[in-house]
Amino acid sequence: MALGPRLDLRQTQSLVMTPQLQQAIKLLALSNLEIETFIGEALEANPLLDMGESAPNVAETVEIPEEARRTSLESSPVDALIGEGRGADDRPLDIDPATLDRDRDTGDHDGGGFESGDWGGDSRFAMGEEGPSIEERSSSEETLAEHLEAQIGTATEDPRLAAIARYLIGQLDEAGYLAVAVRDVAEDLGLALTEVEQGLLLVQTLDPTGVGARSLGECIALQAQEADRYDPAMARLIDNLDLVARGDFARLKRICSVDDEDLADMLSELKGYDPKPGLRFGGVVGAPVTPDILISARADGGWDIALNQATLPRLIVNRSYYVELKGSCTDKPSKGWLSEKLADANWLIKALDQRQKTILKVSAEIVRQQDGFFRHGVSQLKPLTLRAVAETIGMHESTVSRVTSNKYLLCDRGIYELKYFFTSGVAAADGEGAVSAQAVKAAIRSLIDAEDAKAILSDDALVDLLRAKGFDLARRTVAKYREAIGLGSSVQRRRQKALAAVR
Incomplete structure (x- = not known):
């Protein structure tokens, strides 16, 4: 065989x-x-695009009773110029990524990891008992650094000391700690250690204490x-x-040389006292x-x-x-440019319209699947996966x-991220069906909140009480869910309530 x-x-x-x-995947x-x-x-970028009036109320109606049937999406208007054989299919946008490098363009995964995921309170922004209000998540106050630097001018007249203090303020974390x-600051600034310590003492005289x-x-x-209560007993x-x-009060009494009342x-x-005084002030301004x-x-x-x-x-x-532009375009390059801009405008409008339809269709199915949650709360949240929807x-x-990423839903119970409604399932005690992990967490929180300070519930006791409620869980699962919602063990809770009872 010849080579060549x-x-x-x-x-x-x-x-x-x-x-x-x-672009459609990104949208x-x-x-x-x-x-x-x-x-x-x-x-x-496109002179042919213009902002129209408020879009019509594109909505989906979901009938839940008896038959639990779904209704089809109503057609939403698309600009009349969309035609000429492009984008005539008005179905909700669906991209099958089986043959695409989907992670390259959007950073999303195919959702397989979400099926067994446990979407907890971090992805939910609810109101009332089910989470902080939206107003609480936004902050437009001055930052801690701004508050402290505003006091430097009146706290000292020494410009060198003020400069050291401002540098130290910049090294504080959000809680106000250095x-x-x-010694590292002194080395970085090329100053004597005593000078930096004087600057720190100046910072420690500022408000908040x-x-x-x-x-x-x-x-x-x-x-x-500051409260003039730093006596030897308090110091110890x-x-x-x-x-x-x-909660080792007996040893504390011996160390501090005080009686029970003291x-x-x-x-x-x-x-x-406030263990994190810096948190009173805003950090990075957060958008609601x-x-x-x-x-x-x-x-x-x-x-x-x-x-x-x-x-x-x-x-x-x-x-x-x-x-107007078409009448002025006489040469071929100008006509080509105008045609390209028109095609881009038509495609973008079509893609946005299909995006609306897709979001509504997915949201309608989530509402249909989680009807119990919207009517009765988190106790009725069902296990749900991306694949099922x-x-x-x-x-x-x-x-x-992709549709459920960075999307939030407002209902009478508050604002929730769409991914909040996708939770793993826990087997029911009767062997029929399954319950949501979120419903289990809510039940655990309810039991612990209602426990008597003199009869703290162990994880084994929680297992029995949950089984009586219809949740079939192992002890280690209860412990995992309890820790996930920030509740300590029975020993920790007993100490906390003993400490809270001390007056």
Whole structure:
């Protein structure tokens, strides 16, 4: 066989990720606020696009009673210029990633990991007893550093000392503690250790009292000194905070040389000090969570589901400007440019319309599956996976994963991330069906909140009580869920309630 260059003709099939397809995949994962930013950039890049009036109320009606049937999506209007054989299919957008490198463009996974996931309180922003309100998650206050630096000018007239103090303020963490060693600061600034220590003393005189501390004990001691209560007994108590945490009151009385009444007064005063004074002030200004989907109950027992149009601008093609430009385009490059812009505008409008349909369709199925939650609360939350929703509505589960990413739903119970409704299941005690892990966590919290301080429930006791409620769990599972919701062991809770009972 001769060696040498030659030409071969081969025919292969491959899927090409066109810019339009990449854009459609990207749009699915964006929230309404991110879509608003995306649209702003599109308006700058394409002169044929224009902002229209508020979009019509694109909504989905879900009938839950008796037959538990689903209704089909209503058609939403698309700009009349979308046509010419492009995008005529008005189905909700669904991209099958089986043949795509889906992680490359969006960073999303196909949702397989979510099926056994446990979506806890971190992904939920509810109101009332089920979580902090939305207002509590946003902060527009001055930061700790701003508050402290504003006091430097009146605290000292020495510019060198003020500069050291400002540098130390920049090294404080969000709780107000000095995050670096004083010796390291001295080496970094090329100063004597005594100068840096003087700067730290200046910082520790600022409001709030306790900032600039290097440990919890020092933070509490500064506040006790400010309150003129830092006597030898209190000093020894602060030096033994580990014994306070363990509830070893007998040993504390011996160390502090006090009786029961004095120790109770000291512990009561200790509880009045702030272990993290810096948290009173805002850090990075946080934006409030804005819901993408709005759900309201209907008089006939169903649900109305609509997109939040307040955060969803509507795009249209500026027909008059297009006609004007078309009349002015006489050469071939100009006509090609105008045709390209028109095609881009049409595709973007179509993609946005299909995105709305897809979000509504997925949201409607979630509401149908979790009807008990919306009516009765977290105790009725059912196990649900991305695959179950995807198979029911005829989409790929990665599409459902993208749709539920960074999307929030507003209902009478508060604001929840869509992924909150996808939880793992726990077998029921009667062997029929399964219950949501979130419902189990709510039951554990309820039992522990109601326990008597003199009869703390062990994990074994919780297992028995949960089994009586219909939850069949092993002891280690109960312990895992208890720790996941931030509740200590029976020993820890007994010490905490003993400490809380001390007055």
